[in-house]
Amino acid sequence: MPEEWKTIFVTGGAGYIGSHCVVELLESGYEVVAIDNFTNSVTGKNGESAALKRVEQITGKKVTFYNCDLIDREKLEEIFNKHKIHCVIHFAAIKAVGESMQIPLHYYRNNIIGAINLLEVMKAAGCFQLVFSSSCTVYGEPAHLPIKENHPTGNITNVYGRTKYFIEEMLKDISRAEEKWNIIVLRYFNPVGAHISGLIGEDPTKPFTNLMPYIAQVAVGHKSELTIFGGDYPTKDGTGIRDYIHVMDLASGHVSALDALRKQHVRLKIYNLGTGKGVSVLELIKTFEKVTGTKVPYVIQDRRDGDIVSMYADTSLARKELGWQSKYDVNQMCKDFWRWQSTNPHGYRSSLQNGTTKK
């Protein structure tokens, strides 16, 4: 790794996708300065990140970590003054779709002001290299499938997605205005799974409705059954279709994006990160049951307002331009998620409660 590209600043580094990405960065030879405010992640006993401690255990490498909120611009500036940052990966965001509809101002403050602060501090520090975590939510209801990156954006059904869309638009504007910026926007489809070690994984700190953690909560016995919203959609088995992607594939997509930024001044490019395969809710449940040998009882209820029937990516652009494609299938996603969930039934708190790290 060239010296002038060594240090990556990761916002939201203690979160689900952030922590998995940090593993991949460290293993690719990068050094990582990570921040998190622990909104979506668990603090260890000494104020450190429980997830990043596990990342250090996996990789045998150190992560420089700060408890910092992007709203605290001065602290952010201090960190940028202390380290020579070569590129930023901006994961940090509050992301609960349902909650975002209830407390929109809180979402706008955190996600939008956070992004503005970050961009200003980067500019002041002379750092113009950025990978931004966006989401397939920006597409709204698909006009065609699979979805290409040039599909219209903006007709979004929730506030969380709107914050991602607004930030994308701001990035386009700064990229048009100032040639120095070199930005890749990654639109994630549905990240699931966990690192193969079972040491890190998704550990929601808030009520959630994401399917895979929900399935796992039922399988592990914390919930009695799974609720499926809508069994009469015009799909192969009547349930909604999504493009689930293994979180380690997502992580490797970020390393590919860094490679692209390092090699070329792209100004601003947008890529879907998905597998390109649509998987139904029932298919995911069946695969999970088969792979893990568990039973996942479910009930089918009415459709929810605003839910999208079917959504999966056209991934050809990332394959062509980033040389990236997903490697893991749904079996692997379920197996890895289950390894994490079954050995850490209470997430990172499992080990914090009795003072030792379960392995």
Added chain:
Amino acid sequence: MPEEWKTIFVTGGAGYIGSHCVVELLESGYEVVAIDNFTNSVTGKNGESAALKRVEQITGKKVTFYNCDLIDREKLEEIFNKHKIHCVIHFAAIKAVGESMQIPLHYYRNNIIGAINLLEVMKAAGCFQLVFSSSCTVYGEPAHLPIKENHPTGNITNVYGRTKYFIEEMLKDISRAEEKWNIIVLRYFNPVGAHISGLIGEDPTKPFTNLMPYIAQVAVGHKSELTIFGGDYPTKDGTGIRDYIHVMDLASGHVSALDALRKQHVRLKIYNLGTGKGVSVLELIKTFEKVTGTKVPYVIQDRRDGDIVSMYADTSLARKELGWQSKYDVNQMCKDFWRWQSTNPHGYRSSLQNGTTKK
């Protein structure tokens, strides 16, 4: 005016539209607490607003004024603690379209963070009544004419307009989330003209390309000729068409909006404020020359990228639901603007320079 509706908080009160609206508010029996940060307006000798001093002269009433930036949330809170505010009219914004494309982050910081701070402080103070200054820019390139309020928004050609659109979307979200909010969004078409007294008017503090001030600058001899961008548009005379509205009509539209909010809990309503009449650039110039007896030499140059050919409002909704309609025609707009410009050739600075107020 009922006591619980008496005090209106006006952001950007020293600006062009703000100051004219304050006249109308005072004359309708409201009390006004105004703030401004003097980005778009002129400071008097003692840090007061030159425009609002004139407003006091016109109305014989006092305006409570604070030099306050919406980015300074603490100061904003102090003002809300000091006064019992019943409703807010939010004009404050940076608004130079060209500049917004060059320094987008600055526009996002000011306009978006300013709005978030204001909404949070209002909520904390228990004030949920709001009139928001939006713009016909949110419609982008018109799909049909005249433009109704339900025309799609979001496909916007400049950063300034995008900040207005983002704030509109935030307002829709908070209104959906919290029933207490009572919001009217007013989408202005092209405000021109000045108060009939000639004491207040538009006094741009930055390079501008707005047509009417430009015409007047030529007429008053500060510029040698007017540049018209595009003379080969598919319009009656080849020049672009806009819906010019007298700023005092705009001001009375705000009083009508306050009436509507006072009478009914509308949650969120959006109204166009325009005359409904499309006027070409050449028509405006000819009218100006005729009404003022001046000559306005012009040259026609190539079209500018992103300029919209033709844009005028369907104003029937405001007429029906607010009982408001415009009263002044283009003759009056030119006459009043010229009265202001010719007696104040350097805007408010005209009187500040020699220490007296010209009348």
